[in-house]
Amino acid sequence: MKSIKIFAPATVANLSCGFDVLGCCLDTVGDEMVISLSSKPGVRITKIEGADLPLDTKKNVAGVAVEALLANYENEIGVDIEIYKKIKAGSGIGSSAASSAGAVWAVNHLLNNPFSPHKLVEFAMEGEKLASGNAHADNVAPALLGGFTLVRSYAPLDVIKLHTPNDLVMTVIHPQIEVKTSDARSVIKQNVTLKQAIHQWGNVGGFISGLFTEDYELIGRSLEDVIIEPMRSILIPEFENVKKAAISAGALGCGISGSGPSIFALSKSITTAKNVAEVINDVYTKTGLDFDIHISKINSQGVKIIK
């Protein structure tokens, strides 16, 4: 029985200006999974540690994603999945995406890569659909392709890997409060002014140009969200104070990770990212809320084998 142990990375979606289209992959925050091929057909979740998640394949994002892959594979095979969950569910750093992406990547690897990374994104999106009712790609794409990714289009799906400047480091704070997905969605108005939209696509353009030219100042200037952040940030305690502190400590930019409640800050060096961690730690310590802080370089590879 062939088996591999993998690192299934956490991801930061939206990145301020790029709601629903931009995302990036973290390097030191993620789950571990052991995926094994079996002669016994079917998909089985044999073990889950670190989270209270269903072993039922049809109700588990990793199971659903692997079933989507197997439905497209020529031979009948079996897959056993062990999940060692380290990313907390509902944190806003792609917990479900890590499981979906990790599982399909590992199965594809064990099968000698019959599917392209872009095809794996489609399979993993089935997991996202189960998790949130919405087959979004802005977390599974960076988890599978690594680095920064753009979902140019959903119909047809068109996912593009962008360039990753080497010096970028993420600081992420996860306040351990529950933000219901339904609440995070209901605060978003479905109409925007043309003026706001132009402002936002100017920033998407600036951010992507900054990545390709490694212009860190431009990346920072472009990390601005005039549409979603003003609506969603009201659900995140101390958001404005965290943002102010992060920018004062030298971060290039700061915003909501995915649909929150996690907040990301992007910096140009590990030193700055650590300083940012310290100041946002100070802001959150005063709230009395539980929280985690992660510091991570950008993982330009995506899912990887650890054993």
Next chain:
Amino acid sequence: MKSIKIFAPATVANLSCGFDVLGCCLDTVGDEMVISLSSKPGVRITKIEGADLPLDTKKNVAGVAVEALLANYENEIGVDIEIYKKIKAGSGIGSSAASSAGAVWAVNHLLNNPFSPHKLVEFAMEGEKLASGNAHADNVAPALLGGFTLVRSYAPLDVIKLHTPNDLVMTVIHPQIEVKTSDARSVIKQNVTLKQAIHQWGNVGGFISGLFTEDYELIGRSLEDVIIEPMRSILIPEFENVKKAAISAGALGCGISGSGPSIFALSKSITTAKNVAEVINDVYTKTGLDFDIHISKINSQGVKIIK
């Protein structure tokens, strides 16, 4: 008296997905201007050929732009301007921008470049303000910086030069009809759905990624405008047929140039661009309307000296 003759290029703004933010510079379509420094203070338009435009400095975009520059220059000097207009006014390929940009570029050159290209964009925008009531930068920026440009932000002004893949060639048809700026504006709704906006900024991201990675197919897929084109194209006779014909002939994409009535098609080679010109010529010949067709590589330099 120091004097230079320059080529002041036409430009294509918006480029489908990038309303108000993207633009590019043409190489074989443009005006000529002769700019001279004079010991007699003040700005004078001494000659205009090819168009019925005001010689009064305060009413001429080139005059206004140069006055904005001189207001920021330490010494009192004089400037004489001759304009040999080849770009038709109201064509939608940056006629006023060529005059404003050409004039300030030439004066700056004659003064040994005291101002940065980005500062020249600000001066030239004063000419645009006179021409349309709106100090937009999406034509003057590519005229001055060359190649493809992004206006990331207007307040503060933040203009970025993008990468220019070498094989791109523009075909532009200018139907000689008058589209009033007020009409071109009044058809645009000031609210859009969030879904349309996301679609559009996915394409802006895809287009810019395509430029940097020289992925011509991606550039083509991204040349899509779900917001402005459906509204504005009703003012341009045979727009849909021109677009269909251009795409059938191999163009990567096709859309409205600026606020129209010109239509641009972007192709990967001069051969394709010529084929595109032929088929859109056929479409327009049937209308009985007068029209011009231009074929041009992308001018990555911008305004240049010709004598």
